[in-house]
Amino acid sequence: DAGVIQSPRHEVTEMGQEVTLRCKPISGHDYLFWYRQTMMRGLELLIYFNNNVPIDDSGMPEDRFSAKMPNASFSTLKIQPSEPRDSAVYFCASSFMGSGNTIYFGEGSWLTVV
């Protein structure tokens, strides 16, 4: 059973460049979450989708961040332009109604902006 799949696993980019992170949720899951993890702030929710519809994006830090979910098996998180303070691990996670709120994480995308 494939878990949540994220790409790229690691990305180093220069300040000002566009970054696109990708996620494939577990098949059959109807909720998708994007979290960001830093030492200072821990795991923070950025945005989540239900049935491909964004439900709450209040955690998105700035207009430089955007997320889409064009279909049930794919989501992107885009940062444009990127800044050094965006350096973090970005986790995608998914769950399904009836899972008792259990969410399953992908391996994460480790982003470094220099």
Place this chain on the structure above:
Amino acid sequence: QKEVEQNSGPLSVPEGAIASLNCTYSDRVSQSFFWYRQYSGKSPELIMSIYSNGDKEDGRFTAQLNKASQYVSLLIRDSQPSDSATYLCAVNSHSGNTPLVFGKGTRLSVIA
């Protein structure tokens, strides 16, 4: 603002001892509670979930919930060096699949 508080540690225990990890939460209507384990450089993985007051046991792990005190704990019996990791407490407030709010985690070190 929903908050989940954990002692950051590190918590050091000798191999074979009981490790006790604690978590408090601010939202009184919280209904679902989770413990995730995160090894360095890896993603969080679910260890335990608990929804009712009292204890829930799974192997060497016991989760304890006290909603009146807004307190969740995780006990690890017979701690092993392989249990060394960061343990994240997570809470959500409503039924249905609303997002989890995570504490910053407690780093556990089991000394052989």
